[in-house]
Amino acid sequence: MTATTLFGLCGAVLVGTGLFGLITDPAPLRKILAFNLVGGGVFLIFGVVARHGATAGVAGDPVPQALVITAIVVAFAATALAVALLQRLSETADVVTLSADGGKKAGHVEQGSP
Amino acid sequence: MPVIVPSIEVTQAENAVLVLSIAVPIAGILVSFAVSSRWTERVVIALLPVGLGIAFAIFMAVWTTGVPVVYLVGGWGPPLGITLRADGLSAAMMLTTALVVCVIAVFAHADFHTPEGETDARAPFAFWILLLSIWSAMNLVCLGNDLFTLYVALEVLTFSAVPLVCLDGTAATLRAALRYLLYAMIGAMLYLVGVALLYGVYGALDITILSQRVRGDMATSVAIAAMTAGLLAKTALFPLHGWLPPAHAGAPSAGSAALSALVVKGSFFIVVRLWLDVAPALPGSTGVQLLGALGVAAILFGSVLALVQQRLKLLVAYSTVAQLGYLFLLFPLAFDNGSGRLEGGDALTGGMLQALSHATAKAAMFMAVGLMYAALGHDRLADIKGIARALPVTVWAFALGGMALIGLPPSGGFLAKCFLLAVTVRSGQWWYAIAILAGGLLTSGYMVLFLSRAMAPAREPLKLCATIPRHRQDAVLALALFSFLLGLIALAPLDVLQVGRPAPISVGSR
Numbered sequence: 001m002t003a004t005t006l007f008g009l010c011g012a013v014l015v016g017t018g019l020f021g022l023i024t025d026p027a028p029l030r031k032i033l034a035f036n037l038v039g040g041g042v043f044l045i046f047g048v049v050a051r052h053g054a055t056a057g058v059a060g061d062p063v064p065q066a067l068v069i070t071a072i073v074v075a076f077a078a079t080a081l082a083v084a085l086l087q088r089l090s091e092t093a094d095v096v097t098l099s100a101d102g103g104k105k106a107g108h109v110e111q112g113s114p
Numbered sequence: 115m116p117v118i119v120p121s122i123e124v125t126q127a128e129n130a131v132l133v134l135s136i137a138v139p140i141a142g143i144l145v146s147f148a149v150s151s152r153w154t155e156r157v158v159i160a161l162l163p164v165g166l167g168i169a170f171a172i173f174m175a176v177w178t179t180g181v182p183v184v185y186l187v188g189g190w191g192p193p194l195g196i197t198l199r200a201d202g203l204s205a206a207m208m209l210t211t212a213l214v215v216c217v218i219a220v221f222a223h224a225d226f227h228t229p230e231g232e233t234d235a236r237a238p239f240a241f242w243i244l245l246l247s248i249w250s251a252m253n254l255v256c257l258g259n260d261l262f263t264l265y266v267a268l269e270v271l272t273f274s275a276v277p278l279v280c281l282d283g284t285a286a287t288l289r290a291a292l293r294y295l296l297y298a299m300i301g302a303m304l305y306l307v308g309v310a311l312l313y314g315v316y317g318a319l320d321i322t323i324l325s326q327r328v329r330g331d332m333a334t335s336v337a338i339a340a341m342t343a344g345l346l347a348k349t350a351l352f353p354l355h356g357w358l359p360p361a362h363a364g365a366p367s368a369g370s371a372a373l374s375a376l377v378v379k380g381s382f383f384i385v386v387r388l389w390l391d392v393a394p395a396l397p398g399s400t401g402v403q404l405l406g407a408l409g410v411a412a413i414l415f416g417s418v419l420a421l422v423q424q425r426l427k428l429l430v431a432y433s434t435v436a437q438l439g440y441l442f443l444l445f446p447l448a449f450d451n452g453s454g455r456l457e458g459g460d461a462l463t464g465g466m467l468q469a470l471s472h473a474t475a476k477a478a479m480f481m482a483v484g485l486m487y488a489a490l491g492h493d494r495l496a497d498i499k500g501i502a503r504a505l506p507v508t509v510w511a512f513a514l515g516g517m518a519l520i521g522l523p524p525s526g527g528f529l530a531k532c533f534l535l536a537v538t539v540r541s542g543q544w545w546y547a548i549a550i551l552a553g554g555l556l557t558s559g560y561m562v563l564f565l566s567r568a569m570a571p572a573r574e575p576l577k578l579c580a581t582i583p584r585h586r587q588d589a590v591l592a593l594a595l596f597s598f599l600l601g602l603i604a605l606a607p608l609d610v611l612q613v614g615r616p617a618p619i620s621v622g623s624r
Binding site for chain 1: 194265273276284285288303313317
């Protein structure tokens with residue numbers, strides 16, 4: 001197994017773990033963290049793609065590196081926006097939940113939302 | 115490998131109008147940051163005719179010449195440079211976007227006006243720059259010709275749409291906005307995985323280059339599947355529609371109009387680009403039938419839920435879920451069994467017409483609901499008796515929008531359904547015809563439900579808590595009328611939608 005394959009598999013595992021957390025975990029903050037896990041995996045895959053496209057004399061294809069910088073900035077902005085919304089929500093509401101009834105139903109588990 | 119790089123002549127100076135369509139709203143935002151919110155309104159009002167003029171100029175250029183308008187940013191060609199390309203679909207979409215944005219701005223001026231005596235107010239400032247930002251991002255979605263530029267455009271669209279949902283800052287709308295953002299974030303990540311994989315396989319992201327190189331291997335299939343799933347979450351196609359009704363019903367009416375009419379169309383537009391331009395041969399009949407089945411489910415599910423809503427705004431939001439389903443019937447209907455490819459043709463014309471018709475009709479309907487809400491102080495369907503007497507123009511606008519959704523002639527919806535139904539017959543996929551007709555029936559169901567209540571005489575004279583200025587009602591009516599008369603474009607520039615499409619391989623379909 002080469003290093004590229006290993007990193008690719010790591011990326012896949014991160015994306016999978018993140019997706020699982022995003023879908024199953026009802027807590028909004030944990031969903032945001034899970035999103036960042038997915039993001040980490042995707043950025044790693046970009047790195048693998050860059051290494052994969054390496055030619056003689058160049059250690060990696062520069063284009064995916066340029067793309068991934070933009071993607072990291074965008075994902076960072078998304079996280080910042082989500083955390084800001086969450087913070088405002090926790091100031092406004094008593095219960096921080098995403099369910100439409102404001103968490104009135106005890107033990108209500110968020111369904112169908114990633 | 116042969117790569118057709120657009121010749122350098124196409125970057126003529128006059129094609130820089132494509133860049134202007136994106137840059138002008140952004141320039142407005144930058145100026146707004148330097149001035150007070152009172153001046154932000156004036157900046158937006160000044161930019162409206164400019165943006166509309168630019169969209170109109172691009173539309174006319176595409177229509178009269180019959181070839182796409184292409185601009186290479188900085189003179190750098192693909193695969194490294196960024197190409198902006200306006201074909202028929204983009205031009206029609208941009209013109210509709212500009213029209214809708216202009217009417218929304220006229221409508222929203224009363225709601226997001228800096229109060230007398232103040233020079234700076236937060237909500238108006240936020241609303242106006244978000245509206246400009248949505249406009250710019252929609253133009254970039256229409257023009258971007260490489261998948262990564264489209265990713266950036268999608269994200270700008272999301273980041274400007276989400277705050278619109280929670281402008282009033284209540285817990286319910288914050289919750290709706292956060293739900294929307296989480297769906298959109300994961301959608302964007304899935305799209306990004308696809309971008310990485312496609313770049314890894316083909317070493318290019320330009321749509322024109324990819325369409326020549328694309329093969330049906332495993333990595334490509336996974337990439338397209340992940341990107342489609344991400345885009346469906348952003349478009350709110352059943353069963354990923356959970357975020358849409360609370361978000362669209364919770365936003366201020368002008369915001370709902372922009373979200374429902376424009377923002378969900380942005381991600382739909384990229385699905386069309388992906389399936390019809392990048393990989394028309396890849397999905398095969400299973401893929402297109404899956405999208406078609408989801409579309410049918412969305413039509414039935416959304417319409418039935420719209421019928422049982424107690425609040426008018428939620429009714430209109432669930433109607434959006436249903437109408438989005440129609441858009442996805444485009445894919446199975448565009449599929450040509452003979453060549454095994456998605457061919458565009460009449461199915462594409464019908465699907466895109468449906469998108470444009472729904473954009474104008476739904477914007478008008480959301481704004482009409484906003485006016486009724488402002489007049490009554492609520493939007494409970496049970497208590498709207500007599501509203502047709504109090505606000506006749508507004509109720510008429512709502513009804514005209516509804517008729518365009520049902521598909522009565524001569525509305526745009528009528529023409530769109532004509533095209534789609536003709537293709538269902540021609541391609542022998544009669545079950546989609548049943549879904550289209552059933553959807554129309556259910557739509558008339560909730561329209562009749564509303565109209566019968568609105569027109570019923572009130573027991574006691576209706577007390578209005580605000581008078582609605584005439585120009586707001588007229589602006590909404592104008593947009594509804596436009597949507598209702600959209601079918602008449604069959605007489606003129608309908609072929610513009612097919613500009614820049616590759617010629618079909620099989621004989622028989624146009």
